[in-house]
Amino acid sequence: MSIEFRMPALGADMEAGTLLEWKVSPGDRVGRGDVVAVIDTDKGAIDVEIFSDGTVERLLVEPGTRVPVGAPLALLVGEPDAAVAEAVAQPPRTTTSASTAPSASIPLATMPGRAPRVRISPAARALAERLAIDAASLTGSGPHGAVSLVDVEAAARATPKAVSRRDTAPMRAVIAAAMARSKREIPHYYVTTTCDYTPVLDWVAIRNAGVPVEQRVLPVVPLLRAVVLAATQIPGFNGHCVDGRFDASQAVHLGVAVALRGGGLVTPAILDAGDKDVACLMRALSDLVGRARAGGLRASELASGTITVTSLGDEGVESVQPIIYPPQVAIVGAGAVVERPWLVAGEVRPRRLLTLTLAADHRVSDGRAGARFLARVADLLARPEAL
Amino acid sequence: MSAAVVPGTGRMTYREAVREALRQALRSDPHVFLMGEDVGAYGGCFAVSKGLLAEFGEERVRDTPLSESAFVGAGIGAALGGVKPIVEIMTGNFSLLALDQIVNNAATLCHMSGGQCPVPVVIRLATGAGRQLAAQHSHSFEGWYAHVPGVRIVVPATIDDARGMLGAALACPDPVLIFEPISLYNLEGELTAQADACDLDHAAVRRAGSDVTLIAHGASLYRALEAAGTLAERNVSAEVIDLRTLRPLDDATILASVRRTHRALIVDEGWRSGGIAAEIAMRIVEQGFYELDAPIGRVCTAEVPMPYPRHLEEAALPSATRIVAAVMSQLGR
Numbered sequence: 001m002s003i004e005f006r007m008p009a010l011g012a013d014m015e016a017g018t019l020l021e022w023k024v025s026p027g028d029r030v031g032r033g034d035v036v037a038v039i040d041t042d043k044g045a046i047d048v049e050i051f052s053d054g055t056v057e058r059l060l061v062e063p064g065t066r067v068p069v070g071a072p073l074a075l076l077v078g079e080p081d082a083a084v085a086e087a088v089a090q091p092p093r094t095t096t097s098a099s100t101a102p103s104a105s106i107p108l109a110t111m112p113g114r115a116p117r118v119r120i121s122p123a124a125r126a127l128a129e130r131l132a133i134d135a136a137s138l139t140g141s142g143p144h145g146a147v148s149l150v151d152v153e154a155a156a157r158a159t160p161k162a163v164s165r166r167d168t169a170p171m172r173a174v175i176a177a178a179m180a181r182s183k184r185e186i187p188h189y190y191v192t193t194t195c196d197y198t199p200v201l202d203w204v205a206i207r208n209a210g211v212p213v214e215q216r217v218l219p220v221v222p223l224l225r226a227v228v229l230a231a232t233q234i235p236g237f238n239g240h241c242v243d244g245r246f247d248a249s250q251a252v253h254l255g256v257a258v259a260l261r262g263g264g265l266v267t268p269a270i271l272d273a274g275d276k277d278v279a280c281l282m283r284a285l286s287d288l289v290g291r292a293r294a295g296g297l298r299a300s301e302l303a304s305g306t307i308t309v310t311s312l313g314d315e316g317v318e319s320v321q322p323i324i325y326p327p328q329v330a331i332v333g334a335g336a337v338v339e340r341p342w343l344v345a346g347e348v349r350p351r352r353l354l355t356l357t358l359a360a361d362h363r364v365s366d367g368r369a370g371a372r373f374l375a376r377v378a379d380l381l382a383r384p385e386a387l
Numbered sequence: 388m389s390a391a392v393v394p395g396t397g398r399m400t401y402r403e404a405v406r407e408a409l410r411q412a413l414r415s416d417p418h419v420f421l422m423g424e425d426v427g428a429y430g431g432c433f434a435v436s437k438g439l440l441a442e443f444g445e446e447r448v449r450d451t452p453l454s455e456s457a458f459v460g461a462g463i464g465a466a467l468g469g470v471k472p473i474v475e476i477m478t479g480n481f482s483l484l485a486l487d488q489i490v491n492n493a494a495t496l497c498h499m500s501g502g503q504c505p506v507p508v509v510i511r512l513a514t515g516a517g518r519q520l521a522a523q524h525s526h527s528f529e530g531w532y533a534h535v536p537g538v539r540i541v542v543p544a545t546i547d548d549a550r551g552m553l554g555a556a557l558a559c560p561d562p563v564l565i566f567e568p569i570s571l572y573n574l575e576g577e578l579t580a581q582a583d584a585c586d587l588d589h590a591a592v593r594r595a596g597s598d599v600t601l602i603a604h605g606a607s608l609y610r611a612l613e614a615a616g617t618l619a620e621r622n623v624s625a626e627v628i629d630l631r632t633l634r635p636l637d638d639a640t641i642l643a644s645v646r647r648t649h650r651a652l653i654v655d656e657g658w659r660s661g662g663i664a665a666e667i668a669m670r671i672v673e674q675g676f677y678e679l680d681a682p683i684g685r686v687c688t689a690e691v692p693m694p695y696p697r698h699l700e701e702a703a704l705p706s707a708t709r710i711v712a713a714v715m716s717q718l719g720r
């Protein structure tokens with residue numbers, strides 16, 4: 001059985017992407033979820049996973065090629081049932097499994113004194129040196145498989161350094177298209193509430209005091225957890241609305257707006273956030289933010305968010321009225337935590353307050369449901385220990 | 388030079404362009420004369436000098452005995468004596484009979500005399516294959532002669548150069564060997580005012596390109612240009628250089644092109660082993676190694692004495708098909 005691996009849509013408005021690098025070669029066995037290619041989109045270099053098990057038969061597209069969404073990139077031979085079982089029994093191909101492979105399978109190239117000289121054209125070698133690229137690690141497309149100038153140039157485009165220097169104009173255009181579409185098509189309504197965030201901050205402070213630095217959580221994480229729980233409990237806010245039809249999602253893939261250092265932002269999702277407790281969410285968040293800024297987001301993380309949280313608290317503003325990221329139907333915006341006089345049991349007390357705003361799609365839900373959603377979030381935040 | 392040097396432009400054959408050049412040289416300088424086998428009464432074995440005997444007389448268009456060594460030696464002596472001989476040798480193959488005169492005398496005397504005895508002789512030789520003249524009349528020895536210091540080796544490939552290089556050769560104080568490709572005598576083309584500005588120092592870019600540099604001279608130029616056209620249909624942009632002069636080689640033009648394209652392929656009607664193609668390739672390596680993105684390629688004549696049958700002659704010579712295939716392999720396709 002032959003399977004086509006096609007250029008995925010890494011966002012609602014993506015029309016084409018540039019293949020930067022293959023992570024697999026013909027003959028490699030791949031399993032669902034394995035990263036097989038790096039695709040350059042207007043949002044940056046994205047690791048793309050495959051969703052079929054099989055063996056790579058042929059790569060159809062050379063690195064550096066711009067390919068429309070849906071066009072075949074590679075052909076796979078599907079696994080017969082027995083082979084699938086075997087594949088499940090074996091861990092997916094990873095770098096660690098390669099290093100623990102029996103010595104009989106160590107490729108000749110790694111044996112001292114036996115390394116065949118890598119074919120690199122003089123011009124490619126000089127360019128690679130200038131750009132500090134390890135030309136020996138590249139796959140050659142020149143005569144006799146030699147690494148040539150085009151291979152080095154493609155590698156230069158694929159390196160994080162190139163990503164950090166990337167032109168932000170295309171990303172601006174993507175944000176513009178998505179936000180314009182959102183405002184054009186989605187009838188937003190907004191509900192806002194100010195909640196007492198003091199219990200959360202106290203709980204976080206106590207929790208963090210007892211654990212090593214790497215296990216501490218940021219004050220925003222309980223908010224993420226509360227939104228995830230509310231999204232599973234109150235219907236109408238978690239899913240996609242396509243062509244006016246709402247598709248509720250069982251899983252919560254929580255989009256997080258991440259500002260990039262070079263300008264622009266991306267909203268990758270923490271996949272299956274419903275299954276993650278606060279500690280787990282914290283690890284997922286720091287991993288996601290790190291990869292969003294360094295390059296290396298996965299395709300599934302970019303396209304599959306079902307609801308999003310954006311926080312502008314670090315900029316000091318008290319509230320934000322966010323714009324829904326299509327085709328999602330809801331987004332929660334959080335301002336800064338501010339200390340204000342607040343009535344607690346009839347007495348004025350200094351409390352640390354957080355203003356939350358829900359923007360939701362009126363085609364899918366009504367203001368009353370939105371109010372219930374936001375009240376549930378505030379309610380959950382009042383008892384952080386239960387999160 | 389005044390514009391009158393090239394009387395009029397227009398469409399003509401390569402043969403007519405050379406004849407016009409001879410006529411103009413004979414008219415403008417009484418010291419110029421033409422000598423060689425059958426150049427007079429017969430009009431030249433390729434009919435280049437047809438009509439010149441009637442126009443200029445036996446003193447200036449001189450038939451010689453059938454002895455290359457003797458009449459080339461006479462030409463060298465005449466040049467030493469202060470006149471300007473143009474010596475025609477029927478084919479490059481026959482010039483081997485005059486090798487001693489050319490290599491041991493023409494090339495050396497100026498140097499051995501400390502500059503006192505320049506030898507401004509011009510020797511014209513028909514060269515190359517393509518007319519079914521078989522192994523004793525079809526070889527390309529311009530690369531051999533380019534090995535020798537003290538002579539200049541030029542190969543006009545265009546109508547303008549056929550018309551213009553003779554004047555530049557006569558003005559040059561060194562012995563100049565002009566190799567005229569046999570297969571180009573019937574080539575037709577426009578003579579332009581460019582013929583006036585001919586020099587003996589520079590190669591010419593005949594077609595601009597960005598992916599590979601095809602380096603050719605003489606009849607091979609047209610095979611390279613044909614190949615460049617085919618390559619363009621395959622989205623490969625080939626630059627074509629016409630060497631024009633094999634000694635001295637215009638390294639600057641070659642290297643400037645290779646620095647743009649990063650690939651070089653040399654097309655030479657000579658044999659591969661020890662040929663001018665090897666010399667050019669080595670110069671590229673010496674001066675442009677780090678610019679190269681693929682091994683330098685050569686398309687040369689098969690290493691056999693040139694066959695007589697048409698199909699074997701064509702098979703032996705460089706062809707556009709072989710050039711295209713060589714370029715595609717340089718591109719890894």
